[in-house]
Amino acid sequence: MTRDELARHLEAARERVEPRWDEAREAHVGAGLPExxxxxxxxxxxxxxxAVLVVSVVAALVVSRRSVVRVEPLEGATVAALERSSQLERFRVETGGAWFEVEPGRGRLVRVEAQDVVVEVVGTRFLVERVEARVHVVVEHGVVRASARGVTRTLEAGASAWFPEETKRSAAGQGEPSAPPTQKPSPPSEAAAEARSLPAVPAEPLPLEASPPSPTPGSRKASPVVRPAPAQPAVDAGAPSWRALAQAGDFDTAWTVMKAAPAPRDEPAELLLAADVARLSRHPEEALAPLRRILDAHAADPRAPLAAFTLGRVLLDDLGRPREAAAAFERARTLAPGAPLAEDAFARQVEALSRAQSPEARALxxxxxxxxxxxxxxxxxxHFGGLP
Amino acid sequence: MSTTPHLRLAGPPAVTVDDFYGRYARYVARLGFRLLGRDDGLDDLVQDVFLAAAAARVVSKSEHELRGWLATVTVRLAGRVLRRRRLARFFGLDEGPDERLLSSGAAPDTVAMMAQLYRRLDAAPTAERLAWTLRYVENEPLDEVARLCGCSLATAKRRIAAVQRLLTEDDDDA
Structure with a gap:
């Protein structure tokens, strides 16, 4: 196009380029505005x-690549991360011990190795600790499968085990725990106590556990285990408190001392410890009150679901009161509806109802x-529900 | 046209979209048509301009300010339509100006001339095309072109010159 042509075009455009815009069209276009x-x-x-969908997909991809494990090493411990894939996360406890919290429902197997012990989980919180030549595994919630030298054990919430197992307990009740102490000789510092305590729990003594979840009275030969961080040191080295005795694994002596001592403080950690002393010294009936106290007065505490679950186990396994046990397991589910403990509690509720010969078992x-x-x-x- | 509450404009004195539309629809349609160079898409452009006015809750201004504001919105939205057309053309989904779509009651040779002009303009980048159209078809002064295009005066000049070169390249070659 030459400049002359362009000039002519422009002149024509200025004069002639007009839309066919009459009243009818204007009204028609205006009427379409609301639509x-x-x-x-x-x-x-x-x-x-x-946009929300895209963000969700991206977030899911990011989350799926994130670790499903939260590792809290104990003081001075060394934990090596060996492998992380979409199917498996693998750790090795080199020295000391560590708590592992595994997010449930992510479908990734988590394997923790310590010496020749291998612990496998899908969703739970547990401790793996090397103590001299042995390995100590404590399960707070969920279920883990621990194996060593061809022997595999399934540990439920609240259970603990030593590998290799030690069946002999020296002079039971004489205050000499057969398991090596998991604590350092000196009292733990406040920082250490805090590092060892549960995330949602202030630096208080943690509940004591010993032996598999359903021991029968009289057969309690498994080595007692002291969970970390005692916050209540013995007042008198010559006359240790029941707490110190319990933490050392001497539940029988702890029971005797506890009966003569003032009532436990009205705190979830102390009440759980008292309940453990009672049930592990073969006084399961006496474990009910502190556990029920937690549920009555501290239901919002993060340890309340564990208290309800433990109550159910004592009632079902130790006292043979399945109907009450079913109620306790149901309470545990209610208190922790999304937690892995809820699944365990649900299963045990069915078992309890079955043992109570309740028709509800099948529906549940x-x-x-x-x-x-x-x-x-x-x-x-x-099986317990009588389903085909 | 029915007045709907969500289309009511804000500010004292309140101006409804109906009023606004009745006063400026023709102006927006004319400007939009010259920018687009075609009739198709014009109705949508006009509607979008007035919906943008409703969303912006335009306060009544002087006649001059309102026209200026509407022109700015029309240029911006026309640019969006033109960019979409370029993309469609790239994928072979738009065949360019059709003489039948260039309306007006002009004589056939004038219509053909306009079609030729807009066909050449279709080859120009959208921002440059808008600046050139405002300057030479709408006869806007350079500073107004820069304001309507949301660019500096220098940029507006550069854009206009680029299209001018494109349109007269035959002459330059000769």
């Missing part, structure tokens, strides 16, 4: 939804199957 406004709103909503077993179709406890639940 177009609605279309704009729908498009904005759709774009917003698409069906509900369990619906809620946890991939549960490792499903077979047992179906």
């Amino acid at each position: 177009r406004a609605r279309r704009h709103r729908r498009r904005r909503v759709a774009l917003g939804a698409a 077993a069906e509900a369990f199957e619906q809620q946890y179709p991939a549960s490792s406890r499903l077979r047992a639940v179906r």
Whole structure:
């Protein structure tokens, strides 16, 4: 196009380029404004939804690549991360011990090795600690499978075990724990206590555990285990408090001293410790009161679900009161509905109802199957619920 | 046209979209048509300009300010339509100006001339095309072109010159 042509074009354009815009068209376009406004709103909503979807997918991808394990090494401990894939995360406890908290429902197996012990979990919180030539495993919630030298043990919430197992307990009740002490000789510092305590719990003594979850009275030969961080040191070295004795694993002496001592403080950690002293010294009936006290007065405490679960176990396994046990397990589920403990509690509730010959067992077993179709406890639940 | 509450404009004195539309629809349609160079898409452009006015809750201004504001919105939205067209053309989904779509009651040879002009403009980048159209078809002064395009005066000049070169390259070659 030459400059002359362009000039002519422009002149024509200025004069002639006009739309066919008459009143009828103006009215028609104006009438369409509300509908177009609605279309704009729908498009904005759709774009917003698409943006949310994209963000969710990206977030899910990021989260799926994130570790499913929170590791809290004990003071001076060394933990090596050996492998992380979409299927497996593998750690090795080189020295000392560490708490491992595994997010449930992420479908990734977590394996922790310590010496020749291998602990495998899907969703739980547990401690693996090397103590001299042995390895100590404590499960706070969920279920873990621990194996060593061809021997495999399944540990439920609240259970602990030593590898290799030691069946001989020297002079039971004489205050000499057969397991090596898990504490350092000197009293732990406040910082150490804090580092060892649960994330949601202030630096208080942690509940004491010993032996597998359902020991029968008289057969309690498993080595006692002291969970870390005693916050209540013995007042008198010559006359140790029941707390110190319990933490050293001497539950029989702790029981004797506790009976003569003032009542335990009204704190969840202390009440849990008192309950453990009672049940592990073969006084399960006496364990009920402190556990019930936690549920009555400290239901919002993060340890309350564990207290309810423990109460259910004592009632079912030690006292043979399945109907009350079922109520306790149900309480544990209510207090921790999304936690791995809820699945365990649900399964044990079905078992308790079955043992109480309650017709509810079947319906609950069906509900369990619906809620946890991939549960490792499903077979047992179906058995207790009488499902085909 | 029915007045809907969500289309009511804010500010004292309140101006409804109906009023606003009745006063400026023709102005927006004319400007939009010259920027687009075609009739298709013009109705949507006009509606979008007035919806943008409603969303912005325009307060009544002077006649001159309101026209200026509407022109700015029209240029911005026309630019969006033109960019979409370029993309469609890239994928072979837009065949360019159609003489039948260049309306007006002009004589056929004038319409053909306009079609040729806008076909050449289609080859120019959108921002440059808008600046050139405002300057030479709308006869806007340079500073107003820069304001409507949201760019500096120097940029506006550069854009206009680029299209001018594109349109007269035959002459330059000769």
